[in-house]
Amino acid sequence: MSAVLLRGFGWRHAGRRAWAVRGVDLRVEAGERVLLLGPSGAGKSTLLSALAGLLPEDSGEQEGTVEIDGLDPRKGRERVGIVFQDPQTQLVMARCGDDVAFGLENRGVPTAEIWPRVDEALRRVGFPYSRDRNTAALSGGEQQRLALAGALALRPGLLLLDEPTANLDPAGADLIRQAVAGALDADTTLILVEHRVAEALPLVDRVVVLEPGGGVRADGPPEEIFAAHGATLADEGVWVPGHPVVPRPATATPGDLLLTADRLGLPPRLGPTNLGVRAGEALAVRGPNGAGKSTLALLLGGLLKPGTGRVTASAELAGSDHRTPPHRWRAPALAKRIGSVFQDPEHQFVTSTVFDELALGPRRTGQQEAAVKDTVAELLERLRLTRLAAANPYTLSGGEARRLSVATALATAPRLVICDEPTFGQDRRTWRELVDLFADLRDAGHGIVTVTHDADFVAALADRTVTLERQ
Amino acid sequence: MDNTTNRWRTIDIVVASVIAVAFGVIFWAWGLVWSATEGAFAFFPPAQTLIYGVWLMPAVVGGLVIRKPGAALYCETVAAVVSALLGSQWAGTVIPQGIVQGIGAELAFAAFRYRSFRLPTAALAGALTGLSAALFDFFVWNVETELVNYRIPYALLTIVSATVIAGIGGWLLTRALANTGVLDRFPAGRNRALV
Amino acid sequence: MISIEPVAAPGAPLARRNPVAKVAAALVFSFTLLATLDPVAPAIAIAVELAVLPLFGVRYRVLARRALPLLLSGAGILVTLVLFAADRSGRVLLDVGPVMVTTGVLLTALGLILRVFAVALPGVIVFATTDPTDLADSLIQNAKAPPRFAIGALAAFRLVPLLGQEWQMISMARRARGVDAGRNPVAKLRLFASTAFALLVGAIRRGTRLAVAMDARGFDADTPRTVARRQRFGPADGLLIAGAVVLAGGALTVSVLLGTFRPLIS
Ligand SMILES: Nc1ncnc2c1ncn2[C@@H]1O[C@H](COP(=O)(O)OP(=O)(O)OP(=O)(O)O)[C@@H](O)[C@H]1O
Ligand SMILES: Nc1ncnc2c1ncn2[C@@H]1O[C@H](COP(=O)(O)OP(=O)(O)OP(=O)(O)O)[C@@H](O)[C@H]1O
Ligand SMILES: [Mg+2]
Ligand SMILES: [Mg+2]
Numbered sequence: 001m002s003a004v005l006l007r008g009f010g011w012r013h014a015g016r017r018a019w020a021v022r023g024v025d026l027r028v029e030a031g032e033r034v035l036l037l038g039p040s041g042a043g044k045s046t047l048l049s050a051l052a053g054l055l056p057e058d059s060g061e062q063e064g065t066v067e068i069d070g071l072d073p074r075k076g077r078e079r080v081g082i083v084f085q086d087p088q089t090q091l092v093m094a095r096c097g098d099d100v101a102f103g104l105e106n107r108g109v110p111t112a113e114i115w116p117r118v119d120e121a122l123r124r125v126g127f128p129y130s131r132d133r134n135t136a137a138l139s140g141g142e143q144q145r146l147a148l149a150g151a152l153a154l155r156p157g158l159l160l161l162d163e164p165t166a167n168l169d170p171a172g173a174d175l176i177r178q179a180v181a182g183a184l185d186a187d188t189t190l191i192l193v194e195h196r197v198a199e200a201l202p203l204v205d206r207v208v209v210l211e212p213g214g215g216v217r218a219d220g221p222p223e224e225i226f227a228a229h230g231a232t233l234a235d236e237g238v239w240v241p242g243h244p245v246v247p248r249p250a251t252a253t254p255g256d257l258l259l260t261a262d263r264l265g266l267p268p269r270l271g272p273t274n275l276g277v278r279a280g281e282a283l284a285v286r287g288p289n290g291a292g293k294s295t296l297a298l299l300l301g302g303l304l305k306p307g308t309g310r311v312t313a314s315a316e317l318a319g320s321d322h323r324t325p326p327h328r329w330r331a332p333a334l335a336k337r338i339g340s341v342f343q344d345p346e347h348q349f350v351t352s353t354v355f356d357e358l359a360l361g362p363r364r365t366g367q368q369e370a371a372v373k374d375t376v377a378e379l380l381e382r383l384r385l386t387r388l389a390a391a392n393p394y395t396l397s398g399g400e401a402r403r404l405s406v407a408t409a410l411a412t413a414p415r416l417v418i419c420d421e422p423t424f425g426q427d428r429r430t431w432r433e434l435v436d437l438f439a440d441l442r443d444a445g446h447g448i449v450t451v452t453h454d455a456d457f458v459a460a461l462a463d464r465t466v467t468l469e470r471q
Numbered sequence: 472m473d474n475t476t477n478r479w480r481t482i483d484i485v486v487a488s489v490i491a492v493a494f495g496v497i498f499w500a501w502g503l504v505w506s507a508t509e510g511a512f513a514f515f516p517p518a519q520t521l522i523y524g525v526w527l528m529p530a531v532v533g534g535l536v537i538r539k540p541g542a543a544l545y546c547e548t549v550a551a552v553v554s555a556l557l558g559s560q561w562a563g564t565v566i567p568q569g570i571v572q573g574i575g576a577e578l579a580f581a582a583f584r585y586r587s588f589r590l591p592t593a594a595l596a597g598a599l600t601g602l603s604a605a606l607f608d609f610f611v612w613n614v615e616t617e618l619v620n621y622r623i624p625y626a627l628l629t630i631v632s633a634t635v636i637a638g639i640g641g642w643l644l645t646r647a648l649a650n651t652g653v654l655d656r657f658p659a660g661r662n663r664a665l666v
Numbered sequence: 667m668i669s670i671e672p673v674a675a676p677g678a679p680l681a682r683r684n685p686v687a688k689v690a691a692a693l694v695f696s697f698t699l700l701a702t703l704d705p706v707a708p709a710i711a712i713a714v715e716l717a718v719l720p721l722f723g724v725r726y727r728v729l730a731r732r733a734l735p736l737l738l739s740g741a742g743i744l745v746t747l748v749l750f751a752a753d754r755s756g757r758v759l760l761d762v763g764p765v766m767v768t769t770g771v772l773l774t775a776l777g778l779i780l781r782v783f784a785v786a787l788p789g790v791i792v793f794a795t796t797d798p799t800d801l802a803d804s805l806i807q808n809a810k811a812p813p814r815f816a817i818g819a820l821a822a823f824r825l826v827p828l829l830g831q832e833w834q835m836i837s838m839a840r841r842a843r844g845v846d847a848g849r850n851p852v853a854k855l856r857l858f859a860s861t862a863f864a865l866l867v868g869a870i871r872r873g874t875r876l877a878v879a880m881d882a883r884g885f886d887a888d889t890p891r892t893v894a895r896r897q898r899f900g901p902a903d904g905l906l907i908a909g910a911v912v913l914a915g916g917a918l919t920v921s922v923l924l925g926t927f928r929p930l931i932s
Contacts, residue, residue, distance in 0.1 A: 014655055015652065015655060049878075052882055054878050054881060054882055056656065058656060059655065059656055077881070077882070077884060077887065078884060078887070080882075081882075082882050084879065086875075088828070089872060089875040089876055089879055090875075090876075090879035090882075091824075092821045092824070092876065092879065092880055092883070093799065093820070093821070093824065094798070094799055094820075094824050095799065097894075098799060098894065098895070101894040101895075102880075102883060102885075103883035103884055104892075104894070105891050105892050105893060105894055106883055106884035106885050106887060106889070106891055107884050107887065107889060108889040108890055108891060108892050109892055110892060111892055111893060111894060111896070114892070114894045115894065118894075135824075136824075136827055136828070150883065151883075154883065154884070298838065301842060302841075303838040303841055303842055304838070330846060330848065331840070331841045331842075331843075331844045331845055331846035332844040332846075334841065334842070334844070335842065335843055335844030336844070339842075340842040342835070342838075342839065342842075344835075346868075347832075347835040347836075347838075347839055348839045348842070349839070350839055350840055350843055350845070350864070352650065352651050352652070360843050360844070360845075361843050361844055364843060364844030364845060365844050392651065392652040394652065394653075394871060395652065408843065409842075412844070479814070479815075480877075480886070481814070481818070481877045481880055481881050481885050481886045482873075482874060482877035482878075484814055484815055484818035484819075484877075485818045485821060485822055485873045485874075485876055485877040485880065486870055486873040486874060486877065487818075488818050488819040488821070488822030488823070488873070489822045489825065489869050489870060489872065489873030489876075490866070490869070490870065490873075491819075491822070492822045492823055492825060492826055492829070492869065493829060493865060493866050493869035493870075494866075495826065496826060496829040496830060496833070496865065496869075497862045497865060497866070545815070549819050549822075552819070553823060553826070555789060555793050556793050556796075556798055556801075556823065557826065564696055564785055564786060564789060565789075566693070566789075567693070567697075610930070610931070611700060611930070614703065614930060615703065615747060615751060615752060615753065615774045615777075615778060616746060616747065616750040616751060616752055617750045617751065617752045618752065620750055621746070621749075621750035644863075644866075647863065648866065648867060648870065651867050653867050653870040653871050653874065654870070656874060
């Protein structure tokens with residue numbers, strides 16, 4: 001039941017020259033359900049933080065005004081509930097019940113009322129465990145639901161959700177959307193950021209598209225917006241429903257085996273798995289949350305020591321090292337042969353600028369400085385990160401960070417590339433570029449393994465799919 | 472929000488705690504990687520004074536990053552409680568020890584009225600934590616040893632180690648942290664170039 | 667992997683006591699014993715500690731594992747005293763160069779080693795049976811600790827196992843990018859330092875975001891906080907502290923009566 005009013009709003013993060021978001025005039029009435037769209041880096045997450053009163057004055061520079069029910073959001077925080085993209089950083093307590101109760105305690109809710117409200121919030125999001133469950137023992141989807149319960153327990157007038165289903169398997173994502181739909185009171189205002197428009201549409205009645213350079217590009221009921229601007233928006237990176245992407249199937253038959261997994265596993269994270277990857281082939285690994293896909297990726301990438309079975313590399317991939325398994329190779333040799341993209345991009349960053357991040361691999365594998373510069377420049381250009389070359393990798397937007405992490409793995413031109421969720425949180429344009437990038441690599445004879453929940457990506461690129469089951 | 476007031480913001484409290492906790496984890500990992508060193512120290516305990524300063528770093532780093540009264544004391548105390556909770560064999564006794572050590576660094580920052588956070592201040596903070604740690608050990612643990620050949624050199628080496636590792640090392644560490652941009656919301660992290 | 671769960675059976679009669687009472691009892695007990703250097707009082711105290719162990723629901727094996735490193739410290743004390751003891755009275759058992767072992771030295775060493783164990787064990791027992799959340803709740807409610815600080819520290823403490831995993835992740839990320847140390851110990855030390863630095867940076871970044879998430883749920887608001895979980899400090903908790911005073915005092919008294927008592931500051 002809270003209304004939002006933005007007048008000429010802009011925000012520039014400390015340390016940046018460019019405005020993250022600028023010139024936004026927007027009015028959202030109480031009870032409206034808004035889908036906020038825009039290409040990666042357009043400032044969607046920044047805008048949500050502003051609405052939640054979470055941009056402290058000392059962390060950047062503001063233009064214009066934001067008001068929630070006529071109040072500065074930093075003063076009216078009790079009206080707003082927010083769920084961020086990464087559930088891990090928003091859980092505060094060790095026990096699930098305590099975590100939901102945390103907000104209620106802060107708001108001074110009397111002790112007698114706290115537990116009934118906690119139970120009600122947990123029930124509304126369909127949380128399956130008891131209040132005493134340890135928050136560290138939850139899967140990503142379960143954490144996401146708990147975070148949602150923590151926000152709902154405060155009965156916010158305005159609920160802000162930033163890509164709440166990224167990284168969830170399709171079933172888990174459905175559950176979250178159902179939980180949101182079921183948990184909203186009729187008069188709760190909702191602002192949702194989600195790249196996958198088709199799935200989010202049932203939850204909203206209005207679409208707002210941010211323009212990367214500043215201002216609002218389009219605003220109105222979804223059908224009208226997509227009818228009027230569908231084609232241009234799709235070109236600019238919005239996932240407009242009904243604009244399918246051109247698939248890139250393999251142009252040649254796959255070559256020889258590069259890497260073989262034989263009863264490979266790491267109990268209890270992953271049971272024994274058999275699998276082979278060929279040169280010139282794109283293999284997709286799918287399966288529900290917690291099935292062990294990321295573990296498999298790390299094992300194949302020679303980064304974890306197998307608990308059971310083994311990984312064998314062919315002589316074509318491993319050269320003189322083909323008698324030893326990848327996890328025993330020296331790091332520079334490994335980096336030249338197998339590139340890994342981690343599920344959480346931030347886990348992958350080692351240096352403090354985007355440029356150094358890309359240059360690290362080539363330097364370690366002995367490339368000349370001039371060649372390094374060329375490699376880096378080309379990757380920056382291709383993934384539209386040139387403008388951010390001097391930025392700290394940790395200050396990038398979700399999508400920018402993902403692109404950078406993919407680029408770092410490609411910088412050493414490894415024969416085999418293993419990617420964990422390379423496309424989550426990507427706008428349509430970057431997504432297409434990633435598909436093309438991987439397809440080009442594959443057609444040049446590289447082996448590609450992608451772990452993914454993204455059905456479109458599998459359809460567009462994969463030649464073969466392996467599905468892991470939860471044990 | 473105004474950084475010159477003494478009220479701790481949430482971010483001050485949480486980051487101070489996190490610094491203490493992270494040092495707890497680093498000490499734990501040190502034990503895993505270098506378990507041999509512990510044995511070596513057991514066979515020549517005075518050698519411990521050489522790295523004594525490492526255990527005192529949270530106090531100095533906490534003080535330099537947060538820049539509020541009580542930060543040094545708070546960090547070192549939380550670090551002590553954390554190591555007790557993680558199952559340090561010293562358990563309860565590290566808590567008062569941590570408090571005593573934290574007071575040392577706190578006094579140094581207080582002497583400059585929480586206005587100076589430059590290298591000399593940091594070195595002094597290191598020296599004073601070293602001094603308080605040395606006094607604690609002098610009176611509580613080392614009583615039965617020779618004064619001239621052991622107790623006094625041990626105390627002096629502790630102070631030197633604390634000045635160099637906790638004081639100067641802590642200052643360098645804080646500067647390196649500021650360069651990564653994680654301290655952007657603290658006074659210690661201001662003045663970086665725009666990108 | 668680091669675990670932050672308590673290791674004791676939760677229902678045990680003393681494990682259930684108020685956390686602040688337990689910590690206070692352990693501190694009182696330990697610090698009383700610091701006052702003496704003789705072997706008798708700590709020996710009695712250790713006997714008491716082992717006797718109450720079942721009441722805390724801690725198994726002897728668990729305690730042994732946690733206390734094992736104390737043996738190393740014990741060895742350290744012995745070596746130090748053999749080399750540097752102030753008092754070398756008694757019969758000479760061994761005399762080579764700086765090493766001079768006398769019965770007096772051994773007796774002093776025994777006293778100090780027992781003292782280390784007697785002083786450390788109460789803390790080990792108490793922290794092995796205390797849940798950090800309960801401790802923070804109790805510090806706020808029973809010891810009047812400032813809530814923002816206690817909760818902030820608790821929230822940071824929850825990151826411990828995550829940071830342990832992060833350590834592994836950072837190591838893997840480096841390896842994936844061609845950074846490793848091989849067998850060279852200097853390179854290994856450098857890699858350790860840079861991994862530790864990365865962990866610290868990551869931890870502070872996490873802390874910053876956690877603080878934002880906490881503020882988003884009203885942590886910094888001016889409204890006075892309420893508590894979801896009451897921690898009570900009852901007569902039994904008072905008794906626990908009193909018991910610790912009595913038992914530690916008793917150990918000292920026995921030592922005084924036997925004439926073995928040697929005060930720390932004489
Ligand atoms: N903490 C920060 N410090 C500096 N710059 C930042 C920070 N957070 C975001 N930015 C920059 O602000 C711009 C907008 O980021 P924001 O995260 O709001 O984008 P977004 O629309 O949510 O993108 P995505 O869809 O990729 O998540 C980006 O260019 C990003 O690099
Ligand atoms: N470092 C770790 N230590 C212990 N257990 C872990 C670790 N990492 C993951 N697990 C557990 O192992 C199982 C498999 O995890 P993994 O991350 O491989 O799953 P996944 O298939 O990638 O899931 P998602 O789709 O959510 O990314 C999960 O139950 C997880 O909780
Ligand atoms: Mg975003
Ligand atoms: Mg995964």
